[in-house]
Amino acid sequence: MTSGTVALSDPRRRRLRLGRVEPLVWIAPALAVVVFVFGYSMFQLVRTSLRFEGHWTTDNFRITWSDPTFRTALTHNIRLLIAVPVLVLLSLLLSILLFEGLRGWRFHRWALFLPYVLAIPVIGVVFGQLLQFNGLVNQFLRAVGLGGIAQDWLGQPRWALWTMTAVIVWRELGFGIVLFLARLLSVPSDVFEAGRMDGARFFRLHRRITIPQLSGVIVFYVIVEAITMVSWVFNYVYVMTNGQGGPGDATQVTELYIYQTAFQYQSPEIASAAAVMLFGVTLVLIAIFFRVQRSSGVGLDE
């Protein structure tokens, strides 16, 4: 028996039901705010992407797509998506270890979550120093006789993007761990006890119980991190490469391309075309999220 049931049975409330449009009415205030805030920007963005010197044209899209730097940037965003499964696996493993009562788990939880609350510019500056060719990381490697693997981690095109990916993983991991751990702590303990009584050991227990219980938040985390890799890595790249996306274009990403094109090179039309394309990719990712959520029946309310 809930208050909702009472409300539905109330004839006065029944008169207020608006049928198929009712959900829209409920979200209308929020939708109005969002449309008000973003609507004009989006309209201007699309309009600018279709204009050049006062004429309507699709040339901006063609020119943007033919730009090797834009393609490189897009490729790098896609390469950064490789970090998503790594993040999921590591977050899962570490949250389970913490959940299992790893010795000193409170400290470990704090230590693992700490990077996530650090400002990205701070992380960028610190790692920028640590990862210099003669920085602390390489000094340590040389000191322990591993000088052969010391690299110019951010200064060599071969390594720069992977190094940046590792830094991003280091920071974003905390979010996944806290998310998974919070969900695990909300699962009734008797579910796990029952599994153990049935003879399930660590691996089987977590494969059969933990992962299904976490499926909703895993999907959520995957989508959030995928969006991060596609359209929220600007800060990392900007701070760690002094806004260059270098060396060369080794760490160029789409957001930085848009920023440079719009504000450094004064080509708002090209920047808008690139932004519309990035918007499309992000839209697809969010649509996938909703599709997966709907088809699998998993969600955050689990």
Added chain:
Amino acid sequence: MHRNLGLAVVAVLAAAVLLGSTASAARPTARGAQEDPSADVNLTMWWWGEQEAAGAKNWLAQTIKLYEKKHPNISIKTVLQTTDGLIPAFKAAAAAKKGPDIQYFWGGIWSLDDAWLGNTKPVSDYIPRSELRHYLNAKEDTYAGKVWTAPWYVQPSFPVLYRKDVLAKARVKPPTTWAALLKACDALNAKGITPIAGGIKDGWFGGWLYSIIGAQGIGSISDVLDATTGKQKFTDPKHAAWWTRLQEMRDHKCWNDDMNSLELYQGQQRWAQGKAAMTVAAGSDVKKFVQQVGVAKAGVMAMPRWGNGPYAGRLGSTSQTVGITAWTKYPQESADFIRFMHTPERMAAWFNTTGAFPADDRFNTKLIKLPQQKILFNLVKNGAPYLENFIPTELDSKANFAESQLLLGGSIDAKEAASATEKIAQRIRLTQRKQMANFKIWAQSYK
């Protein structure tokens, strides 16, 4: 219904995610209204320069204090920008038509680009020609008969600083020719001394190197402007040779091994710390460096000569400038403050505080006492145009900055760098048609 609702939510969420990177591309058009100039006037100045002329901040604060005392109805607020933020911050302000009244600009294209975009008012509309003719290097900021920004201080671009004590350890004399430089690199390396300290992570040094090495191969500035517009090519020998010189420097290990890890100023510090024999510094910074290492230990010279062009062996000379923004309500007051910066007392104070030469031929050169500054002044008196100021900033960034990083990091060779530069130039010719048209007109003034 659910499907439509879902799509609506998807669209809204995606819009929210992208707001930061997308809203910026549009150009609002609001402009400030004219107000009574006799009323209180609040000016804002965005500037840069403390980074290369230590003490500039104190001088500016003092200058504003004196000016405000003279003009009680005027108050001036300053915002010191970072090196990486100077241009994007102003471009963002220009897009919103809201921001500073007085803006700092490097010379040449860095100044004219914003003039072409309508972001500045010509200073020659507010400062009399009789005054402007004293400002040094104003030609590079002149377009269509108007001077767009006012030179503030001269930037000798860019001298090589050497440490006599460090060179002496390897029994190397300061190299004045290219062959001597490469030989010096070998000799210094043999003694375990880094020949030249530099940092290219932030890219800027690539533009410096292009200018001080590349200038030696060309016949005139119109060569560079013609290469930009496509009348010449950046793969032509006179434009591409500098990449070969840079590769020679790389092959002779002239630079510190962590050059790609260090920013421009971090690289220079290696020299000040005695860890390298030479570095390339901003002319305005020479006093600071000389005082850091000791007057007896430091020497200054132009980049060793390799070419036979008219600019070979000469130091580049440009002036850092200030301009009046298009949206300011107080252009005349802004111009008046700029003129105040050029009063004899303020110029003397500027030089005494920073060690940089004011960009004004009325500056009392008797104030120059430091031997290294005397050498520098003589070099800059016979200075050549500074190349980087005559190419599109996009080309500078995508080619000089980026390809220098790759070449010095060993990822590409000189031929590939030159070819990449030309490809980038070709693309800019396609995407920046208005800018190219302006370049063609600009090139006429250098014929």
